[in-house]
Amino acid sequence: MAVRNKKQRQEDLQTLIDSEPFLTDDELAERFQVSVQTIRLDRLALGIPELRERIKLVAQDRFAHVKSLELTEVIGELIELDLNHLAISILEIGPEHVFTRTKIARGHHLFAQANSLAVSLIDAEVVLTGSADIRFKRPVKLGERLVSKGVVKDNRDGRSLVEVTTRAGDEIVFEGKFTVFKM
Amino acid sequence: MAVRNKKQRQEDLQTLIDSEPFLTDDELAERFQVSVQTIRLDRLALGIPELRERIKLVAQDRFAHVKSLELTEVIGELIELDLNHLAISILEIGPEHVFTRTKIARGHHLFAQANSLAVSLIDAEVVLTGSADIRFKRPVKLGERLVSKGVVKDNRDGRSLVEVTTRAGDEIVFEGKFTVFKM
DNA sequence: CTCTTCCTAGCAGCAGGTACTAAGAGTGCG
DNA sequence: CGCACTCTTAGTACCTGCTGCTAGGAAGAG
Numbered sequence: 001m002a003v004r005n006k007k008q009r010q011e012d013l014q015t016l017i018d019s020e021p022f023l024t025d026d027e028l029a030e031r032f033q034v035s036v037q038t039i040r041l042d043r044l045a046l047g048i049p050e051l052r053e054r055i056k057l058v059a060q061d062r063f064a065h066v067k068s069l070e071l072t073e074v075i076g077e078l079i080e081l082d083l084n085h086l087a088i089s090i091l092e093i094g095p096e097h098v099f100t101r102t103k104i105a106r107g108h109h110l111f112a113q114a115n116s117l118a119v120s121l122i123d124a125e126v127v128l129t130g131s132a133d134i135r136f137k138r139p140v141k142l143g144e145r146l147v148s149k150g151v152v153k154d155n156r157d158g159r160s161l162v163e164v165t166t167r168a169g170d171e172i173v174f175e176g177k178f179t180v181f182k183m
Numbered sequence: 184m185a186v187r188n189k190k191q192r193q194e195d196l197q198t199l200i201d202s203e204p205f206l207t208d209d210e211l212a213e214r215f216q217v218s219v220q221t222i223r224l225d226r227l228a229l230g231i232p233e234l235r236e237r238i239k240l241v242a243q244d245r246f247a248h249v250k251s252l253e254l255t256e257v258i259g260e261l262i263e264l265d266l267n268h269l270a271i272s273i274l275e276i277g278p279e280h281v282f283t284r285t286k287i288a289r290g291h292h293l294f295a296q297a298n299s300l301a302v303s304l305i306d307a308e309v310v311l312t313g314s315a316d317i318r319f320k321r322p323v324k325l326g327e328r329l330v331s332k333g334v335v336k337d338n339r340d341g342r343s344l345v346e347v348t349t350r351a352g353d354e355i356v357f358e359g360k361f362t363v364f365k366m
Numbered sequence: 367c368t369c370t371t372c373c374t375a376g377c378a379g380c381a382g383g384t385a386c387t388a389a390g391a392g393t394g395c396g
Numbered sequence: 397c398g399c400a401c402t403c404t405t406a407g408t409a410c411c412t413g414c415t416g417c418t419a420g421g422a423a424g425a426g
Contacts, residue, residue: 059242107312112291129290135314
């Protein structure tokens with residue numbers, strides 16, 4: 001009985017602590033119906049720090065994480081930008097981008113990368129998206145690295161047409177035509 | 184000497200802890216050149232919790248934040264859901280959704296609300312967006328409350344057509360036609 | 367001088383641990 | 397069968413960063 005249970009319990013412990021890091025050894029012991037000492041040994045084996053350390057880590061993480069996740073002006077990393085012509089950005093699909101069950105990226109993240117690329121391509125004080133026609137070619141999985149390329153096709157006075165193609169490796173996963181407006 | 188210093192010290196203590204919450208009473212005592220007991224009395228007087236409580240608060244804050252921001256399965260609050268027919272969700276535009284300069288919501292958040300609404304409307308294990316044709320009717324400002332309504336127009340075997348209309352008040356701000364696939 | 371305010375000191379106790387020792391229970395194997 | 401080995405549990409000493417309490421000294425106001 002012992003060996004099989006241990007492995008299973010330690011895996012469960014890891015995932016439980018990942019999703020609920022604010023549990024004391026006491027509470028964990030009760031959940032797994034083992035002694036506190038066993039929990040301590042498991043944490044030691046898995047390199048999981050004590051409750052207070054875990055809380056501290058989460059707290060210290062706060063600034064960097066929330067900021068990089070959503071408060072940046074451009075989604076993805078802009079690696080090339082030739083204003084009014086061409087731009088390229090890269091976005092790594094992490095756990096925060098995917099459906100928990102399927103590990104497939106939510107569509108709006110691909111859209112967000114493409115949309116913010118289209119907007120940043122246009123040289124004006126304020127640029128807003130007016131409409132878009134988009135196609136998701138195939139599902140994108142956790143861990144894939146998306147390279148998005150935006151090209152300005154038309155650039156009249158008030159509006160521009162931008163075509164964005166996103167690839168994972170050499171496969172196209174997303175295509176979109178964005179009409180954006182300068183204000 | 185005593186009275187004047189006390190008031191000043193307590194004000195300083197409050198602002199110091201606001202900006203650097205991770206200081207022990209010991210460290211605080213040294214900074215203010217008073218005893219640890221004095222710091223404790225000051226904290227008590229000001230209603231400042233102990234170090235561990237402060238850390239916990241920061242950690243819980245950020246946990247709740249990230250979760251509600253990006254790790255939820257549906258963007259916005261689902262207030263009505265009649266599977267395969269009609270669904271309504273509400274999204275309040277907060278500071279995390281807007282461009283810092285203009286306070287106008289980034290397009291991808293409107294898209295995200297509409298897209299996740301379209302996906303949650305369809306009754307299947309795994310539903311993915313295939314394509315979308317979307318229109319942003321007018322800019323959405325910080326603080327506006329977006330009501331998104333999704334209607335299933337066509338529901339063949341593998342694919343469905345969903346039309347989503349998002350309003351702020353009685354003005355339409357976003358329209359989209361989504362083609363989604365059941366896997 | 368006394369009263370009050372402010373500061374300091376010291377000690378017991380608590381939560382949630384670490385680090386270590388020891389011992390029982392089940393299992394595998396020669 | 398007995399012995400080794402793994403896994404689990406128990407118990408103790410110690411640590412940090414506090415709380416809560418008692419007590420006492422200094423210094424200014426009346």
